[in-house]
Amino acid sequence: MTGSTEPTDRRIGALARFLPVGDTAFAVEFGDRIAPEINALVHRAAAVLAEAAPEGMVETVPSFRSLLVNYDPRATSAATLQRVLGDLDLGETVQGELQRIWRIPVLYGGEAGPDLDAVASATGLSSDEVITRHSGEVYRVYVQGFLPGFAYLGDIVPELDLPRLTTPRVRVPPGSVAIAQRMTGIYPVASPGGWRLLGNTPVRLFDPTQSPPTLFAPGDGVRFVPVDAQSHAAIQRKVAEGAYVPDQEGAA
Numbered sequence: 301m302t303g304s305t306e307p308t309d310r311r312i313g314a315l316a317r318f319l320p321v322g323d324t325a326f327a328v329e330f331g332d333r334i335a336p337e338i339n340a341l342v343h344r345a346a347a348v349l350a351e352a353a354p355e356g357m358v359e360t361v362p363s364f365r366s367l368l369v370n371y372d373p374r375a376t377s378a379a380t381l382q383r384v385l386g387d388l389d390l391g392e393t394v395q396g397e398l399q400r401i402w403r404i405p406v407l408y409g410g411e412a413g414p415d416l417d418a419v420a421s422a423t424g425l426s427s428d429e430v431i432t433r434h435s436g437e438v439y440r441v442y443v444q445g446f447l448p449g450f451a452y453l454g455d456i457v458p459e460l461d462l463p464r465l466t467t468p469r470v471r472v473p474p475g476s477v478a479i480a481q482r483m484t485g486i487y488p489v490a491s492p493g494g495w496r497l498l499g500n501t502p503v504r505l506f507d508p509t510q511s512p513p514t515l516f517a518p519g520d521g522v523r524f525v526p527v528d529a530q531s532h533a534a535i536q537r538k539v540a541e542g543a544y545v546p547d548q549e550g551a552a
Contacts, residue, residue, distance in 0.1 A: 312345055313386025318378075321368060324358075326378050328385065329366040334454065334482070336396030338365050339442050343518045344390050354384045362518065364442050364452070401438055401521035401549035404486070404501050406477050407532040408434075412500035413477070415465075419496055423459050431526055433457050434498060438549075439484060441520040449488035449506025451516045456484050468494030475500045477524065499524075502536035503546050515546070523549060 309315075312328065319327040328345060331338035342362045349360055349369070356376025361368040371381050408431045409416040420427045439453035456479055464480045469492060472478070476487040478495035487493055488505040501524075505515045516522065527535070538544035 310390045310392075311386060312348075312388050312390065313382075315341060315390065316345070316366075318382045318386075319366075320378065324373055325368055325370045326382065327366045327368055331365045334364045334442070336440055338396075339440070340396040340519065341390065342367050345388075348388050348390055349385065352384075352388055354381060356381055362443055396440075396519075398438070398440060398521035399517070399519040401523055402516065403523050403525050403547040403549060404477075404503055405527040405531065405535055405546070406435070406499040406501050406524045407529060408477075408499035408526055410529075412532070413498040415478075415496040416498050419460065419462065419479070419498065422462055425459065430460065430498070433460055434479070434484065435524045435526050438521045438523050441516045441518050441522065442483075443518060444514060444516070447488055447491055447506075448508075449514045449516075450485060451505075451514075451520075451522070453484045453522050455482045462496060464494040465496060468492055472497065473500065475502055477501055499526075500532070502532060502539050503544070504539055521549070 316328045316330045319329055321327050330341045330345070342365060345367050346360045346362050349357065356371045358370040358372055360370070369381065369385070371378070409427060416427050416430060420430050423430065425433070434456070437457060441451045442454055444451050460479055461482055462479065471490055472487045472493035474487060474489050476497045477499045478485055478487065478493070478497050480495040485495065486501060486505055503515070507513055535544055
């Protein structure tokens with residue numbers, strides 16, 4: 301006799317374990333690996349907790365596979381809050397499907413991607429093969445952090461799994477498309493950074509005057525689309541005029 305291996309108990313307490321983090325926080329850990337279905341549970345739990353708003357909870361901070369819960373010890377205790385959270389139901393099965401897929405134009409190589417040739421040399425691929433592999437995947441927005449609007453996108457193909465630079469750059473230009481280990485990402489503003497730069501996109505990822513201020517959301521997908529210098533410049537002008545929104549896959 302066969303049956304589904306999906307857990308029938310969808311309460312947080314049945315799907316996760318609670319780990320202490322200092323005197324005013326604890327982690328709700330849904331797994332020990334980075335995977336879309338685990339990450340989807342994290343963000344589902346964050347939404348459920350935001351709606352439930354249990355007494356004493358201050359905020360939640362999602363990561364790849366766990367949710368940090370900060371609380372006010374004057375209003376509640378970790379044990380009390382964990383009992384409340386443990387009984388909250390996450391509802392239907394979460395498979396980690398992408399909510400929407402953004403098509404992000406990228407000018408690869410040259411000044412836009414100064415590490416492209418070095419990545420090609422390190423991997424034994426040609427520069428064109430690196431571009432093909434990097435732009436041939438749809439990446440999941442696992443989590444945002446480090447900088448406002450910086451999304452950790454995964455997973456890159458194994459051939460491009462390289463460590464961060466030994467010496468980080470003092471300044472990485474905004475829009476730089478980069479890779480590090482299993483992740484790829486886009487620097488939304490100029491900042492220091494140690495990821496390997498493959499190219500640049502003119503798309504604006506963070507605008508504090510907009511609601512929401514970030515273009516991507518957890519559960520979105522991102523596909524990088526190679527463009528030439530002329531197209532990059534044309535899109536850059538449209539972005540400056542506020543007249544450009546990236547295409548979404550499947551949209552007319």
